[in-house]
Amino acid sequence: xxxPPFRYASELYDDLWLPEETVQxxxxxxxxxxxxxxxxxxELNNTPESVAAFPRxxxxxMADAGLFRIPFAAEYGGAGLQYPTLATMVMLxxxxxxxxxxAASMIDVQLIxxxxxxxxxxxxxxxxxxxxxxAGDIEGSFATSEPAASTDLSVxxxxxxxxxxxxxxxxxxQKRWITNSPVADYMxxxxxxxxxxxxxxxxxxxxxxxxxxxxxxxxxxxxxxADIVFDDxxxxxxxxxxxxxxxxKSALTSLTLGRVGIGACGVGMAQAAFDYAxxxxxxxxxxxxxxxxxxxxxxxxxxYATRLExxxxxxxxxxxxxDGGRQGVQQQCAMAKLVGSSLAGDIARDxxxxxxxxxxxxxxxxxxxxxxxxxxxxxxxxGEIYEGANEVQKLIIARNIFGR
Numbered sequence: 424x425x426x427p428p429f430r431y432a433s434e435l436y437d438d439l440w441l442p443e444e445t446v447q448x449x450x451x452x453x454x455x456x457x458x459x460x461x462x463x464x465x466e467l468n469n470t471p472e473s474v475a476a477f478p479r480x481x482x483x484x485m486a487d488a489g490l491f492r493i494p495f496a497a498e499y500g501g502a503g504l505q506y507p508t509l510a511t512m513v514m515l516x517x518x519x520x521x522x523x524x525x526a527a528s529m530i531d532v533q534l535i536x537x538x539x540x541x542x543x544x545x546x547x548x549x550x551x552x553x554x555x556x557x558a559g560d561i562e563g564s565f566a567t568s569e570p571a572a573s574t575d576l577s578v579x580x581x582x583x584x585x586x587x588x589x590x591x592x593x594x595x596x597q598k599r600w601i602t603n604s605p606v607a608d609y610m611x612x613x614x615x616x617x618x619x620x621x622x623x624x625x626x627x628x629x630x631x632x633x634x635x636x637x638x639x640x641x642x643x644x645x646x647x648x649a650d651i652v653f654d655d656x657x658x659x660x661x662x663x664x665x666x667x668x669x670x671x672k673s674a675l676t677s678l679t680l681g682r683v684g685i686g687a688c689g690v691g692m693a694q695a696a697f698d699y700a701x702x703x704x705x706x707x708x709x710x711x712x713x714x715x716x717x718x719x720x721x722x723x724x725x726x727y728a729t730r731l732e733x734x735x736x737x738x739x740x741x742x743x744x745x746d747g748g749r750q751g752v753q754q755q756c757a758m759a760k761l762v763g764s765s766l767a768g769d770i771a772r773d774x775x776x777x778x779x780x781x782x783x784x785x786x787x788x789x790x791x792x793x794x795x796x797x798x799x800x801x802x803x804x805x806g807e808i809y810e811g812a813n814e815v816q817k818l819i820i821a822r823n824i825f826g827r
Contacts, residue, residue, distance in 0.1 A: 425792055427461065428698040435728050436735060441509070448493060448510040452517040459484050464521040467645045468798040469785060472637035477606050478645060482529055486559025490514060494534050499542065499553040508680065509742040511535065512687040516735075519691025523802040524643035526691065531684040531810075532602040532646075537563030539677045540611045540622065545661050548624060552609065564607035564627075566598040566651060567674050573600070574815055576671060578615055583653065585614040585621060591659040592616070592623060594631075597652050600809070604649045605637045611664065612653070619668030623658045631656035642801030680745065681810045682756045686738045686763030689806050690731065693767040696799050697727055700774035703781065720777055727770050734763045754823045757816035764806030765813060771800040 438446050459481060460467075470476045485491060494511040495501025504510050511534060518526035533556070541552055541563070555561045567573075572580035583596025594614055604610065610625050627634060635650040665673050701724060704714040714720060741755040775782030775796050782796040807813045 427457075428695075428702040430694075431698050431701055431728075432694055432731070432735075436732060440736075440739060441513075442506050444504055445506055445509050445513055448504075449513045449517060451488075452490065452514045455485070455488050455490065456517055456521050459488075460518065460521045460525065465786075465793045465795070465798075467522045467525055468795070468802065470644055472639055472644050472647055474605050474637065474647070476645065477647060478525065479606075481525070482562075483559045485529060486557065490530075491534060491557045491559060494538060495542070495553070495557070499549060500557055501553075506743065506746045508683070508745040509739065512683055512738050512742045515684050515687040516691040516694075516738075519688040520695045522645065523688050523692050523799075523806075524645040526688050527643055527685075527805075528603055528646040531681055531688065532565060533563050535681050535684050536565035536677045537603075537609075537611060539680055540565065540664060540673060543673060544624060544664050547661055561608040562603050562606050564601055564603040564610040565677065566601045566604070566610050567613045567678075568600045569597060570599050570650075574812055576613065576620070576674060578618060578620060581613065581615050581620065583612065583614045585616045585623060585658070587616070588657070591657060591662070592621075594623060594625065594653045594656040594658055597650060599650050600638070600648050601651055602646055602648050604634050604651050605647045607634075610651070613670050613674050616667055616670075620670035620674075621667050622664040622670035622673045624662040624664065625653070625656060625658055627651075629656055641804060642798070643805055678810055679753055679756045682760040682816070683738050683741045683745070685806050685810055686734065686741070686756075686759035686761075689760075689763030689765070689767040689803065690734050690738060692799050692803050692806075693727075693731055693734065693763070693770045696767070696771040696774040696796060697724070697731065699796060700724070700770075700777050700782075703778050707778075714777060723773055727766075727773070730762070730766050730769075734759075734766050737762050754820055757811075757819040760806075760811070761813050761816040761820070764803070767803035767806060768800070771796060771803050775800060 492502045493514055494507050497503030515526050515530050567576055569582055585592040585594050607627055610627055612623050612625050613620055631654040633652040637647040637649050704720055707714045738759040741759040744752045744755055781794055784794050785797055786793045
């Protein structure tokens with residue numbers, strides 16, 4: 424395995440504002456990632472989507488290392504950190520440095536979207552699922568998007584419906600682009616009920632649930648997505664999250680946190696591309712001098728270093744606001760996602776440009792050496808799209824400036 428690039432964040436970024444517990448989380452997760460994720464990162468990021476390729480052994484190692492306990496309170500069996508949201512976002516950055524698909528699947532969806540929603544479920548459900556999730560015994564999923572509805576989560580747009588019956592509900596409809604669905608055991612599903620939206624927890628082994636094969640995507644290959652069809656599926660009343668008609672609030676609360684996570688993933692990918700490119704520019708000579716001596720690239724990467732500082736500070740601030748119980752954090756979360764996700768694509772594009780063929784290639788046949796930049800570039804694009812497209816994030820920010 425080739426020598427990893429130098430971590431320039433250690434020189435350019437100071438964890439000055441981070442609580443000591445968060446600094447320790449960063450060190451712990453980075454050490455885990457270097458030992459367990461780096462050796463398989465190329466495989467994770469380039470193997471086509473399939474249930475067989477899902478990294479179950481690595482997921483178990485993450486659970487055994489206590490990573491799945493980081494976001495949660497001690498009452499649920501979690502780590503009981505004072506700043507759990509911030510620690511979770513730092514974990515996302517560190518894992519995304521090596522594999523955005525793994526981070527998105529097992530942290531952003533499993534721990535933030537599924538896990539945060541689970542914390543609002545009934546005591547019976549929490550008691551059953553939290554220990555299993557933290558132990559890596561179950562996979563969770565979170566379903567809002569449909570074939571004709573994604574950003575627009577309104578009663579008008581959604582087609583998946585629930586009807587009240589004795590003891591619970593009957594669920595009918597279809598969801599699309601749902602992360603972890605091909606390997607998940609449980610799924611939170613946003614559905615129409617009467618004139619509102621309600622969040623229901625579905626056991627994917629129940630009768631009437633059909634999960635499709637994994638989609639073949641541009642990037643994030645180990646983040647498996649698929650269609651799910653619900654054909655008159657019974658859901659017990661105890662598996663409803665919150666009151667009837669309050670499902671949209673539940674969904675948006677989790678998605679708002681998830682947006683900070685997407686920003687943190689973007690920072691991780693951006694830093695990885697930055698580090699690789701800077702190392703290359705220092706070593707590669709062109710016309711008798713290192714690429715690093717050319718002012719064009721010096722200025723470009725000076726700008727990127729500054730934007731990395733800003734993007735990292737944005738997700739840190741948004742996470743601290745959440746942990747501090749601040750109200751109205753949607754704008755900060757929108758900024759974190761907007762800046763972090765767009766930066767990943769920008770740096771990856773220029774990193775490929777400056778590295779030339781070594782940026783464009785996955786693996787050099789003559790030497791067998793593997794290269795990460797083209798995967799980072801592919802993986803970065805989805806960050807600008809999912810959990811609220813970046814245009815939606817701009818709308819949220821604009822409304823805070825100008826009003827609705």
